Each structure stands twice: as C-alpha cells, then as structure tokens.
Amino acid sequence: MSADALQPHLPWIESHLPLPPVKAAWGLDTEAPGLLAAGADLGVNRLIEAYSNGIFPWYNPDQPVLWWSPDPRMVLQIKNFKLHRSLRKTLARYATHPHFELCFDRAFDDVIEACARSPREGQRGTWIVPDMIQAYKELHRAGFAHSAETWLDGQLVAGLYFVCIGKAVFGESMFSTLSDGSKMALAALVHVCDQHQIQAIDCQQKTAHLASMGAQEMSRSEFLALSTPALQLTTPDWKNAQINWDVWRGPAP
Numbered sequence: 001m002s003a004d005a006l007q008p009h010l011p012w013i014e015s016h017l018p019l020p021p022v023k024a025a026w027g028l029d030t031e032a033p034g035l036l037a038a039g040a041d042l043g044v045n046r047l048i049e050a051y052s053n054g055i056f057p058w059y060n061p062d063q064p065v066l067w068w069s070p071d072p073r074m075v076l077q078i079k080n081f082k083l084h085r086s087l088r089k090t091l092a093r094y095a096t097h098p099h100f101e102l103c104f105d106r107a108f109d110d111v112i113e114a115c116a117r118s119p120r121e122g123q124r125g126t127w128i129v130p131d132m133i134q135a136y137k138e139l140h141r142a143g144f145a146h147s148a149e150t151w152l153d154g155q156l157v158a159g160l161y162f163v164c165i166g167k168a169v170f171g172e173s174m175f176s177t178l179s180d181g182s183k184m185a186l187a188a189l190v191h192v193c194d195q196h197q198i199q200a201i202d203c204q205q206k207t208a209h210l211a212s213m214g215a216q217e218m219s220r221s222e223f224l225a226l227s228t229p230a231l232q233l234t235t236p237d238w239k240n241a242q243i244n245w246d247v248w249r250g251p252a253p
Contacts, residue, residue, distance in 0.1 A: 013040040013067070022054050022069040022220060034070030034205075041065070042135035044142045051163050051170050052231055054224050056204060061129050071220035074203040074210055076171075081190045082214040083248075090180045091187060091248035094152075101151040102188040105239040108140045111147040111159040111175070118175035128173060136161065136172075146238045148185040150178065158182045162189065162201070164238065168230040169193060170202040186213065187248070192241045200226055 025036040059066040116128035139145035150158035158181025160174035176182035
C-alpha cells in the first residue's frame with residue numbers, strides 16, 4: 001500500500017497532537033487491520049505515549065510513519081513459554097562453555113542494526129528504516145529500549161530488542177547467526193521477566209515461530225488490561241540482570 005493511498009483514509013497526526021484512541025484502528029474487514037494513524041514523529045515522548053496505549057510504529061521506506069494497534073494482539077504470557085526439549089539441551093550445553101554468555105544492553109546499537117539487516121517471518125521488506133533505528137537508539141539512551149544478547153567467543157551472534165516501560169515489555173525484532181541463538185536470547189528475556197514478576201511480552205502480530213514458543217492471540221482489550229497496570233511498576237535493572245543457568249540444566253519435561 002503506497003503512502004498516497006493511505007493518507008486520504010487515515011488521521012494525519014501532527015507532532016503537537018496526541019495519537020487517536022485505539023478503538024479507531026482499522027478492523028479485520030479492512031486492507032490493513034490494526035492501522036490507526038499516520039504522521040507525527042518518532043521522538044522518545046511519542047514512542048512512550050504510543051507503547052503506553054498499545055500502539056507501535058511500523059512502516060516501509062516509501063511510507064510515512066504509520067501507527068498500529070491490532071486486534072487481536074499476539075502476546076507471550078510468561079507462564080505459557082514453551083522451552084522445548086531441543087532448546088533446553090542447547091542451553092544446557094552452552095552453560096558450560098567458557099566463552100558463551102547471555103546478557104542485556106551490552107551492544108544495543110549492534111543488535112538493532114543486525115535486526116534491520118535480517119529478514120523476519122511475516123514482515124514485508126526492511127521496516128527497520130534508518131529513522132526507526134535512530135529513534136530506538138535514543139529510546140535506549142533514555143532507558144526505555146533494551147537488548148537481550150547472545151555472545152560466543154567474544155562475538156555478538158544473536159539478539160533481540162524490546163521496549164520496557166515499568167514492567168510492561170514489548171518485543172520488537174530479533175536476529176541470529178547461530179543456530180537457536182535468538183531463541184536463547186528470548187529464553188533469557190523470559191527468565192528475567194519471570195524473576196521480576198513480569199507477566200507477558202507483547203509480540204504484536206501472529207507468526208508461526210512465536211506461536212511455537214507459546215505466544216497466543218488475545219483481544220486488544222485483554223492485552224491492555226494486562227499491560228496498563230504494569231506501566232506503573234518499577235522497571236528491572238536490565239543491564240545487570242543475572243541469568244541462573246541452573247534452571248536450564250535439569251532434564252527437559
């Protein structure tokens with residue numbers, strides 16, 4: 001869908017105006033379900049406003065900034081995370097590797113740039129455009145965007161980045177150059193979420209990969225009822241988060 005085709009049908013948001021209420025998003029019977037508005041900026045305050053209201057930006061290089069709030073919403077509830085036997089074995093194997101590490105916020109810029117270069121299931125084109133990269137780097141410096149990282153032999157081999165406001169966590173994108181590398185980063189994120197009583201990770205839109213890891217669709221109203229109270233809670237210290245490898249050394253269920 002071109003930018004010219006979108007603009008006559010969408011609210012155009014100037015930088016001084018708030019985003020529309022999510023109930024105004026396009027429905028399932030439209031050509032772009034969940035599309036809410038176009039325009040405005042990608043500043044830190046705008047992104048915090050968006051995520052706090054169940055809205056996120058997603059657009060292609062030939063489009064203006066587009067804002068989305070799909071209904072239903074794909075959500076990974078921590079209690080539903082599927083640590084498959086093969087992934088548990090991989091984690092247990094790397095637990096004893098002297099030069100393997102799962103950590104957070106060591107190389108956020110490298111993670112988001114690698115995600116921008118990597119094709120993703122169910123997503124069209126290179127949607128992590130330069131303006132998006134710069135915006136999330138600024139959001140990271142402001143303390144609201146983070147990376148979960150997989151390191152091997154001193155090299156960043158996989159990772160994902162996410163937004164965290166309070167204890168509301170919103171997953172964005174991942175990359176991997178190591179088999180199961182991004183899955184291990186996700187397992188680390190789930191593990192730390194569990195440590196801090198974080199109930200869910202927003203996954204935005206349905207993919208087979210996310211479903212295989214335990215994510216499920218829920219209505220937007222259910223998602224907001226889950227995420228909104230979490231916004232007011234204390235944010236974990238992601239950079240100093242500790243991984244307890246013992247949780248992955250036991251036999252797979």
